[in-house]
Structure formats: C-alpha cells, structure tokens
C-alpha cells in the first residue's frame with residue numbers, strides 16, 4: 396500500500412456516500428448518520444493505530460478498514476429503508492460486495508485488498524470466523540473495536556436525549572422500564588452471551604450493550620473507551636435498583652481491572668546516547684515511577700528486523716529455502732531463514748523481499764504477514780516481523796554485501812521443524828518465525 400492510497404479511498408468514500416443523498420431530508424439524515432459515524436471510526440482507528448504502534452502498510456490497512464467498514468449501509472438503506480440486518484440483509488457482506496463492485500481497492504496488493512474486504516465483511520458478525528489468517532483476524536478484530544467505541548457514543552447520546560420524539564428503533568422498540576429481566580441479569584453477571592430474544596425492556600438492552608466490552612479484543616481499545624467516557628451515559632441511566640447498581644459495579648470493576656495501569660508505568664526524564672555501533676546504539680535513560688522512584692534504564696536501539704519463511708514445493712514435498720552463515724555473537728555457523736534489517740524509511744515487506752532475493756536469489760510472488768513481536772522489550776527497542784514467501788522463482792544469483800558470506804539450500808519443512816532449537820538451528824528469532832508459520836498453516840492452533 397502506498398501513502399496516497401488512504402486519501403484516495405477517503406475521496407471515493409465521500410463521493411460514493413454523498414451520492415445517496417436525495418431530496419428526502421428524513422432519508423438524508425440517516426445517510427449522514429452513517430457518513431459521520433464512518434469518519435469518527437476513522438478518527439478512533441488513528442488513535443488505536445498510535446497506541447498499538449502501527450506504522451506504514453499496517454497502519455494504512457487499519458485506516459482503510461475503518462473508513463470502509465460501513466460502506467454497505469448506504470445501499471442497505473436505499474434498498475430496504477432500514478438499518479436492521481435482521482429485517483433486510485447483512486450490511487457487512489453488502490459492504491464487501493460494494494468494495495469489489497466499485498473496484499475501490501484496485502491499486503492495492505491482492506493481500507491488502509483481501510484483508511480490508513475481510514474486515515468489512517466480518518466487522519458486524521456475531522463471531523469472527525475461526526478460519527481467518529492471523530493478519531485477517533487482527534484487522535477484523537481491530538475494526539470491530541474501533542466501531543464499538545463509536546457505537547457507545549451514539550447510543551449514549553440517545554439515552555441522554557430527553558426529547559419525546561426520539562427514534563425508538565434505536566432500542567428496537569423495547570418497553571421503557573426499570574425492570575431488568577431475570578435471564579438477562581443472570582447472563583450479564585456471569586459473563587455469558589446474550590440472546591437478543593431474551594430482552595424485554597430498554598434496561599435489558601442497556602446491559603446487552605454494556606456486555607459488548609467483554610468482547611473488545613485490544614486492551615488499547617478499552618483504554619480509549621475509558622478515556623473518552625462513552626459508556627458513562629448508559630451507566631448513568633441504568634435503573635436505580637439493586638440490579639441496576641450491581642450491573643454498574645460489575646462493569647466498572649471490569650474496566651478498572653483492564654485499563655487502570657498507571658501504577659505500572661514509568662516516565663522518561665532524560666536520555667543519553669552512550670555508544671554508537673554500526674548495528675545498534677546503546678542508550679541510558681532516567682525514569683520515574685508513579686511513586687517518584689528514580690532508576691536508570693539501558694536500551695539497545697536496533698533497527699527493525701524481518702525474517703522470511705520461503706516455502707517451495709518440489710516433487711510433492713515441501714521445502715524451506717534456508718541460509719547458512721557465520722554468526723559473530725555465537726562464533727559459529729548457523730542455519731536460518733533469510734533475514735535482515737529494515738532500512739530507514741523502508742516498508743518491512745519490501746525489506747523482506749529484498750533480503751530474500753539478496754541472500755538466496757529467490758523472488759517471491761506472494762508475501763504474507765505472519766506476525767510481529769518485540770524480540771526482547773526488556774532492553775531492545777525494535778520490532779521483529781516474520782513473513783511467509785511463496786510462488787518463488789529462482790534468479791540464480793545472490794547479491795551480498797562486501798562482508799557477507801551466505802550459502803543457501805532447500806531443506807525439507809519436516810526436518811526444520813524437528814531440528815529447530817538444536818545443532819546448527821540456534822537462532823532464537825527463527826523459532827518465532829517457525830511458530831508463526833505453523834500457526835498460519837493450521838498445524839498449531841489455540
């Protein structure tokens with residue numbers, strides 16, 4: 396994805412959504428509701444992306460998911476005059492169809508396109524399907540989180556609105572009553588899922604809406620919800636009864652448990668570069684705890700690392716393209732997946748493709764993100780990302796740096812799995828890449 400992709404998608408969205416405006420002001424109000432919601436979900440996604448440290452392509456995919464997540468709403472309203480999926484059609488599915496039909500993502504890579512379409516399709520599903528890849532799952536869950544935060548804002552405004560002509564379809568025409576039904580109360584208090592049919596009153600519905608936070612996927616999203624205070628309107632309009640008060644206490648306890656982390660944090664007072672090496676810099680940093688205790692932390696600031704798991708099939712058997720080289724830390728020769736550092740300003744996936752080709756001469760037709768971690772956040776600052784490379788073609792020539800001596804060979808996948816962690820398979824980051832590969836290919840799961 397390029398940096399111009401998001402402004403372009405935004406531009407398309409504006410033109411497309413506003414194209415549904417008619418001379419019926421009642422209809423237009425509903426169209427505007429979804430336009431405004433989409434822009435706010437985009438704002439929330441920016442904040443979540445900051446909190447999660449998403450950069451480059453992954454940040455742009457997140458923003459694309461946010462702006463497009465509800466693009467099926469407009470066609471839904473035009474066709475059926477309702478936002479009820481139950482009484483019309485699934486607006487997530489419809490949105491994914493619209494994106495394809497309108498060719499909105501034509502300039503993106505097939506992988507990026509697929510991830511955004513998947514997130515739009517499942518942003519409103521009751522459950523995220525099991526079969527998704529790690530990257531599809533991550534962005535689908537993130538989209539659901541950003542969406543939920545804004546839904547809390549919208550429903551909160553409804554509950555605080557005291558005008559008699561507010562639209563009761565927002566609460567599915569349920570009876571306004573302080574009664575919380577037995578089954579709804581029991582389910583809420585024991586963290587169990589609700590059935591929509593069990594709800595009798597608006598108070599039931601409020602508990603149902605509060606229970607959505609049990610399913611928020613990212614802690615950063617819970618923290619953002621807490622910071623924005625969007626659940627307060629529901630909480631403050633819960634019935635003043637034993638059940639209402641117990642439900643509020645349970646909700647607040649959940650939020651406190653998951654968002655109150657001030658006692659764990661440290662603030663940086665100053666930072667000093669102690670040494671500059673070619674492959675990392677060493678820093679010291681003065682840090683202050685919430686109890687005003689001071690300490691010196693030392694950090695190794697290294698560039699981000701990428702590792703590629705290149706898979707190839709030959710005569711019905713699966714192989715990895717592995718590299719052998721001398722490792723200065725260990726002072727031994729190791730067998731590893733091709734890997735390297737991300738250069739300043741370089742997209743990690745481009746670094747992965749470049750390293751693969753430089754070290755093995757193989758070009759990949761397809762690159763799939765497998766996972767990202769911080770290799771040791773105790774003192775290392777950088778991020779490690781693993782990719783699966785497929786549809787390989789051999790160019791037959793490496794292009795190594797002056798001080799690089801690298802051999803490559805095809806090794807059966809089974810051998811690598813069996814031998815990882817022993818003998819020449821000594822590089823710990825390769826184990827992370829292999830774990831991700833096994834997860835992606837369904838050989839291990841939760």
Ligand SMILES: [Fe+2]
Pocket residue numbers: 464465486518519542
């Ligand atoms: Fe939606």
